[in-house]
Amino acid sequence: MISRSPMPPPSQVWKAREAATRAGGVDPCPAGWPRPRHDGLPVPWVTPVDQGRAHWALLHGERLRRCQEEWLCQVCGFPLPEHAYVLADADGELTTSAAMHRRCTLLALTVCPGLPPDLLLAVVSRDDLLGDGVPLDERALSTWKSRSLTPAALVAAATVGSGTANAVTAAAPAGNATEAACGTPSPPAPTAPRPRRGKSVSPLG
Secondary structure, eight states: OOOOOOOOOHHHHHHHHHHHHHTTOOOSSOSOSSOOEETTEEOOTTSOEETTEEOTTOOOHHHHHHHHHHTBOTTTOOBOOSSEEEEEOTTOBBSSSOOBOHHHHHHHHHHOTTSOTTOEEEEEOGGGEEETTEEOOSSOOSSOOOEEEOHHHHHHOEEOTTOHHHHHHHHSOTTOOTGGGGSSOOOOOOOOOOOOOSOOOSTTO
């Protein structure tokens, strides 16, 4: 029987990669567009990549926190306009708890094999989201939090179904500025390592 080494905890994957990058290593999945590719697929900014492997089933906890706190796109890592796109289930729970540009939403809906077919699509601002079931506030996040749509945003959401482009168009309110910000967005500002503030409640550590 072949002996297999146990897989490291999810948080260790991205924390080890972050430590290596901060020590001068090359970031294998930097913010930008087009996205780097692994296994023939574009890799979102919040997907950990280490030792030439994209960990599709995991999320980069620190980058997801930054997406929430700094209003960055989970796919490209660039700043979002005031209104951006989110995917949610029938109960309004966001699929990965962060928003996206229109262009990045189309990419995710087109190529991501793990998305369920009964998704809802909504155009939201920060005011349309809840963090762990309560309204968002301005406090700095020590870890990422589960996010969901407010009742009003849930009612206004469109069903993705089989028409990806049509769903994205239907979800956009008249005159919204999301597409204008997708042309040449600015990269996010680098941040210093955050001090630990107690034990994390994130499943990613």
